[in-house]
Amino acid sequence: MEYKYVALESYKRKEHFEYFNRLAYPYVGITANVDITDFLQKIKTNKWPFFLTFCYCVSKAANDITEFRQRILDDNIIEFERCRTSHTVALDDGTYCYCNLDSNMPIEEYIAYAIREQENARQKRTIDEDEKEALNYFFISTLPWISYTSIIQPVPIPADSNPRITWGKYFRQEGRTLLPVSVLCHHALVDGIHISRFYEQLTQEIIL
Numbered sequence: 001m002e003y004k005y006v007a008l009e010s011y012k013r014k015e016h017f018e019y020f021n022r023l024a025y026p027y028v029g030i031t032a033n034v035d036i037t038d039f040l041q042k043i044k045t046n047k048w049p050f051f052l053t054f055c056y057c058v059s060k061a062a063n064d065i066t067e068f069r070q071r072i073l074d075d076n077i078i079e080f081e082r083c084r085t086s087h088t089v090a091l092d093d094g095t096y097c098y099c100n101l102d103s104n105m106p107i108e109e110y111i112a113y114a115i116r117e118q119e120n121a122r123q124k125r126t127i128d129e130d131e132k133e134a135l136n137y138f139f140i141s142t143l144p145w146i147s148y149t150s151i152i153q154p155v156p157i158p159a160d161s162n163p164r165i166t167w168g169k170y171f172r173q174e175g176r177t178l179l180p181v182s183v184l185c186h187h188a189l190v191d192g193i194h195i196s197r198f199y200e201q202l203t204q205e206i207i208l
Contacts, residue, residue: 002081003081004078005079006079016187020187020188021072023187027155027186028186028192029153031180032180032199033178033179034178034206035203036178037177038206038207039208049115051087051142051144053208054167055085055087056111056114058202058205062083062138062165062198064198065198068163069083071162080135086098086099086129086140087099087141089118097125099120099121137162138163140164140166142168143166143167144169146168147171151166161188162186163186167181183199
């Protein structure tokens with residue numbers, strides 16, 4: 001987990017950081033529909049699993065946004081060179097476990113690797129994660145059963161600073177296929193403009 005400290009003295013959002021870092025609920029969240037019409041056709045042609053392929057694109061897009069790779073550690077800001085994803089994997093008893101993935105590889109290689117890692121996670125059947133190691137994660141989940149317009153995420157006390165990215169069930173509208181995608185970030189690090197850039201980058205990544 002390679003990271004560097006961000007110098008607060010020269011950090012342009014120093015006042016914003018100090019203000020939002022004191023709040024009881026310091027998060028900012030957005031839900032927006034993403035057009036996946038062409039993406040869906042591409043993965044069907046290649047026979048790639050929907051969730052893992054979209055997770056790959058989400059990870060690529062999130063890693064492209066500097067602020068998404070920043071975390072709060074002991075009231076300081078650290079910035080990771082790259083971040084991994086930690087996503088929920090459904091188990092046969094109706095619960096779930098966590099699976100951690102790295103997207104720093106070609107998509108074809110990633111799919112085979114991710115399928116193996118998910119199976120390993122199912123065997124371990126745990127949601128236990130090392131707190132320090134988890135700083136490096138984007139928290140990923142999905143609600144494939146419903147299309148939604150908003151979502152409320154559970155968050156810890158004290159607040160953590162990992163971005164949470166969730167998507168629901170895709171649906172058809174005016175001849176296009178849309179997917180609701182939610183993003184929740186710590187406002188001490190991330191503003192609306194950064195979340196907007198994530199959605200823009202995600203739109204580029206799903207071109208594949």
